Amino acid sequence: MTFIRTLNGDMAPEELGVTYAHDHLYCVPPLWKEKGIDDFMIDSVDNSVADVKLFTAAGGRSVYDATCIDYGRDPTALKEIADRTGINIIATAGFNKAIMWPGTMPGKGVTFGDWIASKSRAELKDHVVAELTTGMDGTDLLGGVAKFGTGYNTISEAEDKVMRAVLDAHKETGSPLHSHTELGTLILEQLAIVKQENVDPTRLTIAHVDRNPDHWVHLKAAETGVFMCFDGISRIKYHPESILIECIFNLVRHGHEKQILIGGDIARRTMYRNYGEGGLGLGYILESWVPRFIEQAGDAGFDGEALIHTFMVENPQSAFAFTQ
Ligand SMILES: [Zn+2]
Numbered sequence: 219m220t221f222i223r224t225l226n227g228d229m230a231p232e233e234l235g236v237t238y239a240h241d242h243l244y245c246v247p248p249l250w251k252e253k254g255i256d257d258f259m260i261d262s263v264d265n266s267v268a269d270v271k272l273f274t275a276a277g278g279r280s281v282y283d284a285t286c287i288d289y290g291r292d293p294t295a296l297k298e299i300a301d302r303t304g305i306n307i308i309a310t311a312g313f314n315k316a317i318m319w320p321g322t323m324p325g326k327g328v329t330f331g332d333w334i335a336s337k338s339r340a341e342l343k344d345h346v347v348a349e350l351t352t353g354m355d356g357t358d359l360l361g362g363v364a365k366f367g368t369g370y371n372t373i374s375e376a377e378d379k380v381m382r383a384v385l386d387a388h389k390e391t392g393s394p395l396h397s398h399t400e401l402g403t404l405i406l407e408q409l410a411i412v413k414q415e416n417v418d419p420t421r422l423t424i425a426h427v428d429r430n431p432d433h434w435v436h437l438k439a440a441e442t443g444v445f446m447c448f449d450g451i452s453r454i455k456y457h458p459e460s461i462l463i464e465c466i467f468n469l470v471r472h473g474h475e476k477q478i479l480i481g482g483d484i485a486r487r488t489m490y491r492n493y494g495e496g497g498l499g500l501g502y503i504l505e506s507w508v509p510r511f512i513e514q515a516g517d518a519g520f521d522g523e524a525l526i527h528t529f530m531v532e533n534p535q536s537a538f539a540f541t542q
Contacts, residue, residue, distance in 0.1 A: 220539045223350070223362035223393075224280075224306045225297045231535035234306060235279030238503065239534055240396075240425050240449040240481030243270065243283050243299050243307065246290035248330075249321030257486045260493070263298050268492035269484075270303040272501030280306040282481070282538060284396060284425065286365050287349075288318040288330045293359035308538055311349035311361030312384045315398050316374045324355065334376050342383035343390070350391045363538060364388050367398030368408060378411075385415045392542040395422040396447075401456075402430025405439050412444075419444040423479060423537050426450065431461045433468045440474040445537040449481035451507050452489070452498050459507065463514055470520060478529045479537055 221228040243266050250258040260266060273281070285291040293309055300307040319330035326333050334342065349361040366381040373381075381397075388395050395417070397408055405424055412419055423445035427436060439446060448466060450456055469478060482503050484490060491499025498506075508526055515522030 219542050222306070222308065222535075222538055223360055223540055224308050225293065225300050225359050225362075226306065228540075229306065231539050234531070234534050234538070236277050236504070236530050237280040237282065237534035237538075238273070238278065238481045239282050239423065239479035239537065240284045240447050240483050241281050241500070242285050242289070242483070242485040243281060244292050244295040245285040245485065246292065247318060247321065248288070248290055248324065249318050251290070252321060257488055259487065260485060260490070262493070263295050263302075265490065265492045266299050267302050269490050269500035270299060270305060272491060272499050273504065274303060274305060276501045276504035278305065278501075278504055280308070280534070282308045282363065282396070282534070284310055284365065284398075284483070286310050286312055286314045287324065287355065288321060289314045291355065293354045293357050297359055308362035309354065309359065310363050310365050310396070311354065311393070312346050312365040312387070313367065313380050314365065315367035315369055315400065316377050317369060317400075319376070331376065334380060339379050339383045339386065342380060343386040346384055346387035347390050350387065350393050362394070362540075363396045364391075364393045365396045365398065368400060368404045370400040371403045373404065373407065381408075381411060382415060385412065385417050388417060388421065392540045394538050394540065397422060397424050399424060399426050399429070402426050402428065402432075405430070405435055409439060409442050409444060413442075420536075421541075423447050426483070428462045428465060429456055431457055431465045433465065436465060436469055437472055437474075440469055440472065440477055443477065445477050445479055445533065447479045447481055449483040451480070451482055451503055459510065463511060466511075467515070467518055467520070470525065475525060475528050476533060479533055480529050
């Protein structure tokens with residue numbers, strides 16, 4: 219059986235429609251809140267709903283919200299956004315990265331770091347399985363993806379334990395997997411651990427691969443069958459769009475178009491249109507980036523519209539599927 223687990227229940231993969239594969243529609247990261255970094259506070263359902271309406275007006279239907287508990291997940295707020303806009307939202311079980319773990323864990327009164335250190339791999343697995351099958355954060359809302367993450371060229375002992383526990387939770391539930399890479403580092407090292415744990419790489423999506431626009435690394439990763447999320451669109455401070463698009467063409471030329479996903483990783487008020495800062499907004503990819511990609515793909519000899527359909531409609535149907 220194959221299905222997508224959304225905050226409004228399980229559904230057939232074909233119902234997803236145009237999907238952003240890594241965004242943050244609502245998040246109040248405990249650590250950034252404690253440090254008073256306001257730009258990271260995506261904390262208004264009304265403002266997020268206004269941006270989601272830009273996404274739906276441009277043809278969007280579904281969003282994978284990549285926010286784990288350590289990045290300030292709020293399943294109830296996400297469900298309200300889904301209910302008010304009609305989009306499907308897939309929420310996230312598991313954990314992000316150790317950078318966030320000095321933050322205080324909601325409901326526990328200790329830091330994530332201390333809590334994780336006090337748990338065995340099996341206990342962490344049980345925690346993630348419960349998020350996927352019982353509910354997240356005291357609600358009955360279920361995670362639809364299990365996530366883990368690593369640092370900038372670092373995998374701490376705690377991250378290694380969490381990663382293996384999340385892989386165990388995947389084995390128990392059949393959930394899809396998603397991983398954070400810091401600036402696209404350690405893509406191949408994550409895949410080595412996935413292989414060591416006998417997990418099928420085709421069940422994993424690696425995020426932020428475009429922060430490290432290294433054609434050789436991308437091809438090595440793609441040869442394992444893993445999904446690769448291009449979610450740095452509009453982040454010119456890292457790389458211009460032309461670099462990202464050339465990375466995508468490189469993968470397509472080598473026959474890996476069925477492993478590419480597209481998202482915005484919108485997680486700052488300055489990136490939203492309706493958080494008072496006048497950013498590009500949640501519609502930007504569909505409004506502006508997709509037409510540009512189609513034009514450049516045509517110039518390069520590809521059918522850009524067909525590729526976009528593959529990346530944004532077809533590939534999410536398998537990348538985000540539970541298989542049981
Ligand atoms: Zn993200």
